[in-house]
Amino acid sequence: MHGGVPLVELVVLLALAAAGAALFERLRLPSIAGFLVAGALVGPGGLGLVSDPAAVRTLAEAGVVFLLFEIGLELPIERLRRLLRSGLAAGALQVGATLAVTAALAYAWGVSGRSALVLGALVAMSSTALVVRLLSERSELDAPHGQLAVAILLFQDLCIVPFLLAVPLLASPGPLGFGPIAGALARAGLAGLAFYAVTRFALPRVLSAAAGLRSREVFSLVAVLVVAGAALGAEGLGLGLAVGAFLAGLAASASPWGHQLFAEVLPLRGVLLGVFFTAVGMLLDVRLAWQHAGLVAALFAAATLLKAAVVAGALSGVLRFGRRVSVLTALSLAQTGEFSFVLAAAATGAGVLAPELSQAFVAASVLSLVATPFVLRAGPALLEPATQRAGAPRAEAPDAHSGHVLVIGYGLAGRNLARVLQAVGIPWLAVDANPTSAAEAQAREENRVVYGDATRPALLERLGVRSARIVVIAITDPLATRRIISLVRRLNPDAKLIARTRYVRDVDTLQALGASVVVAEELEAAIDLLGHVLRDFGLPSGAVASFVEELRDEGYALLQTPPGVGLDPWLAELLQQVATEWVEVPADFPPGRTLRELALRTHTGASVLAVERGGVTTPNPAAVFPLAAGDRLLVFGGNPEIARLRELLAGGERLR
Numbered sequence: 227m228h229g230g231v232p233l234v235e236l237v238v239l240l241a242l243a244a245a246g247a248a249l250f251e252r253l254r255l256p257s258i259a260g261f262l263v264a265g266a267l268v269g270p271g272g273l274g275l276v277s278d279p280a281a282v283r284t285l286a287e288a289g290v291v292f293l294l295f296e297i298g299l300e301l302p303i304e305r306l307r308r309l310l311r312s313g314l315a316a317g318a319l320q321v322g323a324t325l326a327v328t329a330a331l332a333y334a335w336g337v338s339g340r341s342a343l344v345l346g347a348l349v350a351m352s353s354t355a356l357v358v359r360l361l362s363e364r365s366e367l368d369a370p371h372g373q374l375a376v377a378i379l380l381f382q383d384l385c386i387v388p389f390l391l392a393v394p395l396l397a398s399p400g401p402l403g404f405g406p407i408a409g410a411l412a413r414a415g416l417a418g419l420a421f422y423a424v425t426r427f428a429l430p431r432v433l434s435a436a437a438g439l440r441s442r443e444v445f446s447l448v449a450v451l452v453v454a455g456a457a458l459g460a461e462g463l464g465l466g467l468a469v470g471a472f473l474a475g476l477a478a479s480a481s482p483w484g485h486q487l488f489a490e491v492l493p494l495r496g497v498l499l500g501v502f503f504t505a506v507g508m509l510l511d512v513r514l515a516w517q518h519a520g521l522v523a524a525l526f527a528a529a530t531l532l533k534a535a536v537v538a539g540a541l542s543g544v545l546r547f548g549r550r551v552s553v554l555t556a557l558s559l560a561q562t563g564e565f566s567f568v569l570a571a572a573a574t575g576a577g578v579l580a581p582e583l584s585q586a587f588v589a590a591s592v593l594s595l596v597a598t599p600f601v602l603r604a605g606p607a608l609l610e611p612a613t614q615r616a617g618a619p620r621a622e623a624p625d626a627h628s629g630h631v632l633v634i635g636y637g638l639a640g641r642n643l644a645r646v647l648q649a650v651g652i653p654w655l656a657v658d659a660n661p662t663s664a665a666e667a668q669a670r671e672e673n674r675v676v677y678g679d680a681t682r683p684a685l686l687e688r689l690g691v692r693s694a695r696i697v698v699i700a701i702t703d704p705l706a707t708r709r710i711i712s713l714v715r716r717l718n719p720d721a722k723l724i725a726r727t728r729y730v731r732d733v734d735t736l737q738a739l740g741a742s743v744v745v746a747e748e749l750e751a752a753i754d755l756l757g758h759v760l761r762d763f764g765l766p767s768g769a770v771a772s773f774v775e776e777l778r779d780e781g782y783a784l785l786q787t788p789p790g791v792g793l794d795p796w797l798a799e800l801l802q803q804v805a806t807e808w809v810e811v812p813a814d815f816p817p818g819r820t821l822r823e824l825a826l827r828t829h830t831g832a833s834v835l836a837v838e839r840g841g842v843t844t845p846n847p848a849a850v851f852p853l854a855a856g857d858r859l860l861v862f863g864g865n866p867e868i869a870r871l872r873e874l875l876a877g878g879e880r881l882r
Contacts, residue, residue: 265507298475
C-alpha cells in the first residue's frame with residue numbers, strides 16, 4: 227500500500243487492531259501486546275503491507291491525548307491530593323530508583339548520558355491499562371499489593387508531564403546546567419498554570435452552554451472539540467499535546483459536567499488507543515531489533531528483572547512494607563507502559579534517543595507486556611520458598627492465649643470484630659501486614675495487634691495458632707487468604723476457620739482448602755438487598771429473618787442456582803409461616819380507639835401480644851386498651867394476617 231490516503235490507512239489500522247486484540251484475547255494474553263505484534267507484522271520492518279506508518283501516526287497519537295484527558299478527568303484536585311498523600315512516597319521512590327539505576331547501567335554500557343536518562347525514564351513507567359485489568363481479573367485490586375500498585379501507577383502517569391517537558395532540555399546542544407534547566411522548568415510551569423487557569427475558567431461555561439441545548443450529539447461534538455482544542459492550544463504554548471490534554475481534563479473534572487464528559491470520551495479513547503499501539507508496532511523493525519538482540523535483552527531485563535528487584539528492595543527496605551506485598555507489587559510493575567512509547571517517540575523525534583535504541587526499546591517493551599500475565603501467575607510460587615525460609619517477625623508478639631480468637635487483618639472488619647470481642651471479654655490477638663496501621667493499633671490495643679505477614683508459618687506459631695479456638699481471616703488478598711487457610715488447617719486442624727472473600731466464585735475453593743465458614747461479600751450484599759425489599763413489602767420481620775438465616779445455613783448454595791431456575795417451594799413457605807412482628811400505629815390514627823372497637827382479631831386474624839408506648843411495654847393488653855398514634859404492637863400471625871392488620875390501622879376512622 228502506497229501513498230497517503232488517510233481513510234484507507236485508518237481502515238487498515240482498525241482492522242489490524244481488531245485482529246491483533248482478538249487473537250491475543252483468545253490466547254489470554256494482553257490485547258496491548260496484540261496491537262503491537264500486529265503492527266510489527268504488517269509494518270515496514272515486517273511484511274510491508276503498510277509502507278508509510280508516519281502518515282497515520284499523527285492520527286494515532288490522538289489516542290494518547292484522549293488517555294491523558296481521561297486521566298485528568300479521573301483525578302480531580304481533591305483526589306489528586308489524596309493520591310499524593312497515599313502514593314507519593316512509594317511512587318517517587320519507585321520512579322526515582324528505577325530511573326537512576328537504569329540510567330547508571332545504560333551509561334556504563336556506553337550509552338550517552340542524555341540517552342541514558344531517557345532510557346531510565348522509559349523503564350520507570352509501567353502499563354496502567356494492562357496492570358489494572360490483570361489485577362481486576364485476579365480479584366487483587368483491593369489487596370494490599372493491588373492498592374499499592376495502582377497508587378504507584380497513577381503517580382507514574384503524572385510523571386509523564388515533567389518527562390515530556392524535559393525532552394526539549396535534553397535535546398538542547400548546550401551543557402545541562404542547573405540554571406537553564408530550572409529556568410526552562412519554571413517557564414513551563416508558569417505556562418502550565420496559566421493554561422490550567424484559563425481552561426478552569428472557560429471549560430465549565432462551554433460545557434454548560436452545550437448541555438443547555440439538551441442535545442447529546444452536540445455535547446459529544448463539544449467533548450471531542452474540548453480535547454482536541456486544549457491539546458492544540460497547549461502545543462502552541464510549547465507544553466505539548468499530551469500535557470495540554472491532561473491539564474484540560476484536570477480543569478474539566480471540577481465542573482458539574484465532568485462525569486458526562488468522561489462517558490463521552492471513554493469509548494473514543496479505547497478505539498484510538500488500539501490504533502496508537504498498532505501504529506507503534508509498525509515502528510518495530512524486526513530485522514534491526516535482531517541485529518541488536520543483546521541490547522533488546524538488556525532492556526527487557528531492565529524493564530522486568532531489574533525493575534522488580536529495585537521496586538521490591540525499595541518498598542521493603544526503605545518504606546518497610548512486608549516482603550509479600552513488596553514482591554507482588556514489584557512483579558505487577560515489571561513491564562513498560564503506554565506512556566513509555568509516547569516519551570520514546572518524543573525523544574527519538576528530538577534526536578535524544580538513537581533509532582537503534584528506539585527499536586530495541588520497542589522490541590523489549592513488546593516482550594515485557596507479553597510476559598506480564600505469566601509473571602503475575604508465577605508470583606505466589608516465587609514467594610513460597612522465601613516464605614518457608616523466613617524467620618520470625620521483627621515485632622514482638624504478646625504471649626499467646628489458649629482458646630483465643632486470632633484475627634488476621636486489622637482493617638474495618640477486623641477492628642470491629644476485635645471491638646466486640648473486647649467488650650464481651652473474649653481473648654483475641656490480631657496481625658496486620660500494614661506496618662503503620664499495626665503500630666498505631668498497638669498503642670491503642672495494649673499490644674494485642676502486631677505487624678507481620680500471616681503467610682509465614684513462624685508468625686502464626688508465635689501468635690498461638692495451634693491453641694486458637696477460632697481463626698478469622700479478614701483480609702482482601704485472595705491469594706494470601708488461600709495460603710493462610712492451608713497453613714492454619716495444617717497447624718491447627720481443630721480450629722474453626724472463618725474466611726472472608728469478595729466474590730462467590732471463591733467460596734468453593736476456600737472451603738475445599740479447609741475454611742469452616744466463608745463469608746462472601748457479594749452474596750451478603752444480595753441477602754441484605756433481599757431482606758430490605760421483603761420487609762418493605764410488609765412481610766413479617768421474623769419470617770424474613772428465618773428466610774435469610776436459611777440462605778446462610780445452606781452455604782449460599784440456594785443463591786448460586788443457574789438462571790431461570792425458580793425458588794425452591796419450601797423457601798417460599800418460610801415467608802408465609804406464622805411469626806411475630808412489630809407494627810407501628812400510623813401518625814394519623816384517631817385517638818381513643820380500643821382493641822375491642824377495632825376487633826383486630828376478627829377483621830385480620832392477627833393477635834396483639836403486647837403494646838409498647840413511650841418505652842413502656844404492656845403485655846397481653848385488655849380489650850378496653852385504647853390505641854394511640856405511634857404505639858408499637860407486637861402482633862402474632864402470618865403474612866396475610868399482618869398485611870390486613872396494617873391496612874386496617876391505616877384505614878383510621880373509616881373502620882367500623
